[in-house]
Amino acid sequence: MSFNHVDGRLLIEAVPASAIADRFGTPCYVYSRARLEANWRTYDRAFGARRHRIHYAVKANGNLALLNLLHRLGSGFDIVSGGELARAIAAGASGAELVFSGVGKSQAELTQALAAGVGCINVESVPELERLNAIAQNRGQIAPIALRVNPDVDPKTHPYISTGLEQNKFGIPIREALALYQRAARLSNIAVRGVACHIGSQLTTLAPIADAVSRVVDLALELERHGIALSHIDVGGGLGIVYQDETPPSVAEYVRTLSDIPERFDIHLEPGRSIVGDVGVLLTSVEYVKQTPAKHFAICDAAMTELIRPALYQAWHDVVLIEPALPSALAATYDLVGPVCETADFLAYGRALALSPGTRLALMNAGAYGFSMASNYNARPRPPEILVDGANVIEIRRRETLVELMTGEAMAP
Numbered sequence: 001m002s003f004n005h006v007d008g009r010l011l012i013e014a015v016p017a018s019a020i021a022d023r024f025g026t027p028c029y030v031y032s033r034a035r036l037e038a039n040w041r042t043y044d045r046a047f048g049a050r051r052h053r054i055h056y057a058v059k060a061n062g063n064l065a066l067l068n069l070l071h072r073l074g075s076g077f078d079i080v081s082g083g084e085l086a087r088a089i090a091a092g093a094s095g096a097e098l099v100f101s102g103v104g105k106s107q108a109e110l111t112q113a114l115a116a117g118v119g120c121i122n123v124e125s126v127p128e129l130e131r132l133n134a135i136a137q138n139r140g141q142i143a144p145i146a147l148r149v150n151p152d153v154d155p156k157t158h159p160y161i162s163t164g165l166e167q168n169k170f171g172i173p174i175r176e177a178l179a180l181y182q183r184a185a186r187l188s189n190i191a192v193r194g195v196a197c198h199i200g201s202q203l204t205t206l207a208p209i210a211d212a213v214s215r216v217v218d219l220a221l222e223l224e225r226h227g228i229a230l231s232h233i234d235v236g237g238g239l240g241i242v243y244q245d246e247t248p249p250s251v252a253e254y255v256r257t258l259s260d261i262p263e264r265f266d267i268h269l270e271p272g273r274s275i276v277g278d279v280g281v282l283l284t285s286v287e288y289v290k291q292t293p294a295k296h297f298a299i300c301d302a303a304m305t306e307l308i309r310p311a312l313y314q315a316w317h318d319v320v321l322i323e324p325a326l327p328s329a330l331a332a333t334y335d336l337v338g339p340v341c342e343t344a345d346f347l348a349y350g351r352a353l354a355l356s357p358g359t360r361l362a363l364m365n366a367g368a369y370g371f372s373m374a375s376n377y378n379a380r381p382r383p384p385e386i387l388v389d390g391a392n393v394i395e396i397r398r399r400e401t402l403v404e405l406m407t408g409e410a411m412a413p
Ligand SMILES: *Cc1c(COP(=O)(O)O)cnc(C)c1O
Pocket: 057, 059, 060, 078, 101, 102, 198, 200, 201, 202, 236, 237, 238, 239, 270, 271, 272, 273, 274, 368
């Protein structure tokens, strides 16, 4: 395994986390190359000979080095903005290996996607379809598309990461899909290629996934009866990981659920969290141990600016010491909070730990939606990202500087 405690020290592959904290300071993200590659290969191998295409969801973690490693394994990429498109290309991907998802693609982004020769644009509304057709016509191009349908299933995850319910903003209601496909098929500069769905993130049960897939397959068969032949079915991403005591299906079980998709359709998928979630940790140091009449607080140098998941979704991350506690450490039940001026700024509540000022900790399973959601709130530079590869340590993004934070600003004359 890539993350192990040996004699009270957290090892990331062959490197003690404390050595990385010494060299790069905290807060700091650290990733394991071996874990990243193993996760991608687990998906790839689960399909055996079945034709499939994995488009890693860049929004989970868009670091160029990580994208490039996945590209070298043969991964494609799911992108949701022009910025992610540029990142995927910079990491080595060709346009054809990209799928463009998202509910609000701008004129400029659709133009950029056509210029890059993106493999499939997953369209989410009637006006988007019309806008895309017009841009393609202007450019003398044919735009390859899938419609992202909303299958109206409850994914049983946190409401903020549910996307496939009728009340969500995403996708085209599945009841309206046939009519829109027929309309798309008549448009001069649109080529209908597939159907896509994505019902949510951190899914821990198979039933909603199986339900959504079966509805989408039914739609594909219905389209065939109406003379619209699709070449692929894109089942989205969303497979959950273990943060605490969840019991998500394994990748093998998940892929088995997809075996009901008829062989003539290529299977496309867009995993994000399940590829990078357990690849990374966030290292942080305790600045102060503060006792109030109500609580023991550990005030850390990481905050919601580095890892917003606890503040945004009440997410739970395991917190571990990366080296043995000092004899002076105080064992108590702590709320771990950051320095940011928001009550929502917390990393973890109610953890039994022995802490003292300077104790260094790791927030586990922080590889997905960690750095990619980091912000500069409170004028805090974003942390470095470090890749461990066996005994090698590679700084794949250096700590942001204060000069960078102010770049582009100007005084009024
Ligand atoms: C976010 C997203 C994904 C990835 O979801 P994970 O839960 O990280 O696997 C895939 N497809 C689309 C359209 C998304 O919005």
